[in-house]
Amino acid sequence: MVDSSTRAVVGIFTYMDDALEAVKKVKAANHEYRMYSPVPRHEIEEVTYPEKSPVRIVALACAITGCIAGFALAILCSLDWPMRTSAKNVASIPAFFVPGYEWTILFGGLGTLGAIFVFCKIPNVLRTAGYDPRFSHDKFGVVVACAGNQVDDVKKRMMDSGADEVDVRESL
């Protein structure tokens, strides 16, 4: 948790490898950081977040829930209001495959959407500290949270890595 006295040092980079080098340096110094990029790249993932995303677990759990819910809906509704056709089963599993299949996808998809919201921390319309509009255009950014007495050291690491400019803002 970063307190309000923390400063955000914002490094803006033209080259991705420069930004990655800056990330390696601030990671080595145990600073909290965010790396911004206009596009997802495997090279960035490898340095910043090599672990697997938990989104897939949420998606699987929701899909299984949807499958069970789809079959349960069709079976329970049919048992509650039985429409018999000769000696055929009221709970007709082959026919109920469609609601089960569709709800597997529906719940899985909506669960994945929910997972994006939770893990990406969106919607978050108002939070802009440390962000620069150029990050969605063609620049890479490294934003580091540090105490006031560490600002100069972090700035130096950024400039040594090849930052175009380094800016200091109030908080991350």
Place this chain on the structure above:
Amino acid sequence: MEHTHSEHDSKHEPPVTYAEVNDTVLKMMEPPGTGWYLLFFSCIFLLSIGAACWFYQMWSGFGESGKSHPIGWGTYITNFVFWVGIAHSGTLISAVLYLFRAHFRQPIYRLAEAMTVFAVMTAGLFPIIHLGRPWYALWLMPYPNERALWPNFRSPLLWDVFAVSTYFTISATFFFVGLIPDIAAARDRATTKFRKVLYGVTSLGWRGNHIQWKHYTAAYLIFAAFATPLVVSVHSVVSWDFAMSIVPGWHATIFPPYFVAGAIFSGVAMVVTLIIPLRKAFNLHRLVTPFHFDAMSKLILVTSGVVTYSYVTEFYTAWFSNNPFERFQFWFRPFGEFWLPFWGMTFCNCIFPQLLWIKSLRTNIAFLFILSIFINIGMWLERFNIIFQSLSREYIPAAWGGYNFSPVEIGITVGAFGWFGMWMTLFIKFFPSVAITEIKEVIPPPMRRASSHGSGH
């Protein structure tokens, strides 16, 4: 026309920097000109005709639709199947080709996805219009009610409700999720207050940091994996509306793959119909190149082959079954009194697309535009043949009958194009209709030192 090498390169080579991609795509969203307003209000005009016809039908009664015994499913269900089919290729291009890493999809997939969402919104109107009393559409939903009634889960019509509503929800979600980083790029460049608020809210505060990208890319892949089975399931379920019955010409096991292939065929043709004027209007020659048209033409050629094979199989199965009703139905279609829709369909879907074997025609923009219109007409006729011809000649000759289009049906059909066109024109002007992020992904990132990853991934 002859081009020097450098002239050719500057016009058709893809953008090489991230900034160029942003500039080219976001330029499309600049304040609209006269042409856009003309197109938008033309769509509104068509939509008004459709809306007026629908209200007239509700006020006067369903008899205005022109349907009568034995043709209980006519133009509205034809339109429903047609628009669901149009929707289909968007998911194919956005999800299936994403999983296969087919790079030719990148400049066209956003438009194809938008087409999917708006086409499903159009398709979804038709079963409701077809009800005659649209306020009873709610009864299709399994909700608790005082009579303890539940819908029949063994009915293909209820399967349709599940399939189409899921398809719409997932397609719209997939579409919106894909848009988030691109809307953020538009937000960061917006100049008017309206656009700043619009993009600020719809981008959900996306910043593109490494944690967001990590979860986003994982989720996008999962979305593609969820959407892929929908490509197969939705039109299969729609085809079961017919195939589960015992009507000659409908009761066929080939229907699901036949419908899926037909849907992709018509959907890709619609993408071509839309992308050609868009490319011209917004000068997208460097993003949508002859390579992309060549790839789409090949997809049209393959699906035309599958559709043609399906048509032949239907005839062969009818002959081989030795069932007189099936045999009669498939004699009646080409040689009966309604031969024109059948031969129109055959020409548009089977014969005309064969010209795409000629390489130069696969990149001939004028030819492709004309062909895509013919394919769309042909695919509408295909659904018309299946529905109308089969119902008009069932088992008992005393129950045979014909069908006359009513002005109300024609008005609503035209109105559907206005409805679809209205959403497309609004989307093109207010949101990035070419995927900024995905195009950037295939551009080598700016590196001071040599990269071991090469370009794209």
